[in-house]
Amino acid sequence: MSVKNSISRREFLRWAIAAPVSAHFLPKLALALQEAIKEYPIIWLQTSTCSGCSVSVINTIHPSIKNVILEQVLPGHQLILSYHGTLMAASGTLSTDTARQTAEKYHGKYVLVVEGAIPTKSDGAYGSIGEDHGRPISMLKWIEFLGNNAMVTLTVGTCAAYGGIPSAAPNPSGCKGVSEVYETLNITTPVINIPGCPSHPDWFIGTVSKILLYGMPDPDELDEYGRLKLFFSRTVHNRCINRDYLDDGIMAERFGEEGCLLELGCKGPFTRADCPIRLWNGSVNWCISAGAPCIGCTEKGFPDEHSPIFQRR
């Protein structure tokens, strides 16, 4: 079977000029012609995940997902999404070969995004992607190979950052976050955590843009959990819209009642994230405005340390 493989920027320009170009390629073409665009290959590996972080990141508004995939994530900087299990056209070995070839060709120069925890029990037997001579390649093996050669690893979501939901007790598949796995495997590639269940599109795009424009963050720009303080330094509680209720001693005791949600288990005091000012889904809402307590989904202890979810800690 013949395969349409890769295309260089020069080839792309030739194609774009020759082919009937639809309107949304024109700005890309104009920018490409300036020949100032820097390209960054991305390998987006989904491990023990629900794909919710991918689904969340494609909700990005400025830049739009069209900007991110077809144009530039920020003017002059283009991400080349070489491998993404949910979005890429290729399947089977054609897809996994692309991941492998990108890692080899751009050794030390590609961005590895990990979405999902890493199953480590029984030598990684609980999760595999693709096969080698008929034998499954564990997600653990992929992490070892792709992690070692990456310029930087971005964990998107709490599962990839700290283990998250699949690592909840009794952690049936021995799931771990990427940093913990790297430590065991002596991988020294820098890791930046972008947690959340799911992660917010702005947190992901913001972290990527920061690296592309200013390089790797200084150690003092990250907190003790490997997150950018920019997004994760202040607690949900301290910027909560219900603070006036707490100050006035008005506490909700049942769902739907007016008041601070602490007695209903709100984890806002233990959760660092900028949800109260950033809001979700085009800023239409966030958990607490919907009358629901914060469940602490950006934290290392999620979900076990926050369980029972609806009881005051």
Place this chain on the structure above:
Amino acid sequence: MGASAKKISIDPMTRIEGHLKIEATIENKKVIDAKSEGTLYRGFEQILIGREPLDAVQLTQRFCGVCPTPHAIASAQALDNAFGITPPDNGRIIRNIMQGANSIQSHILHFYHLASLDYFEGPEIPPFIPRYEADYRVPNSVQKTLTDHYIQAYQIRLKAHELCSIWSGKMPHMASIVPGGVTIIPRIDNITTSLWRLKELTDFIDNIYIPDVIMLAQIYREYLHVGSGCGNFLAFGQIDLDANLDVTQRKRLLPMGQMADGKLLKVDPAKIAEDIKYSRYDSETHLHPSRGETHPNPTKKRLTAGSKRPATMGKSMR
């Protein structure tokens, strides 16, 4: 299986939610046998054991980032049922709005971003390449239109997420659903902004999405008759129109039902079973979900296939 038969393996099967492998046997350009295997085990059943029941809604919906709503609603209904309560009308209707909104999101995502690249080629940049040079029949003019619609679908599906989020707090993964109903109180601003988003979505569905589906169905006409699987279907239905204490007796906009051997039947929940005959578990097969066991054994020699599968009256169902 004849001498010319050839086995192929597609692993990973991309553009789905989850991790899947397909093994197919092909003879004279025809698939004569196919097996599927889920290649990730997380163990939600095990994680739920011993936990506070109220936590279940938040945990189980995280099974899937594309369709958390039905998982959350099913979990809340199971708890409603266990506690012997029914949600008030506001709770029932707001759950319905969230489910409806996410169904729209999920359908648009499925058709354009997961399925459509099997039918048209898209532009010559990743993630559209590499690709197999396969059976793409759409003419050039339509190719351009579909690429535009693929991009437009990205922008419009997030409006469906917004429509859900207005009621759920955020999406994916909804904060507001709890046993007994929802935590949010309807207000006129929420209702107004929802109606406008719904109108925008309806315009896209009527004028772009449905015409695209019909156009591709006409171009790939014979695809309507291939890949029907086992032909047995089981649906619990959704969008409750009343609050009957027995969820299986509720009137639903999309009703509950099952199709077996071409016949439409009523679902008998007592006859539903977990089929793990071909899966990597050490438990007994065809147990009722209420007595279901989950003892994974990833190294077990597999007979044919993957994860737990639903069955009823001894038949495998989809």
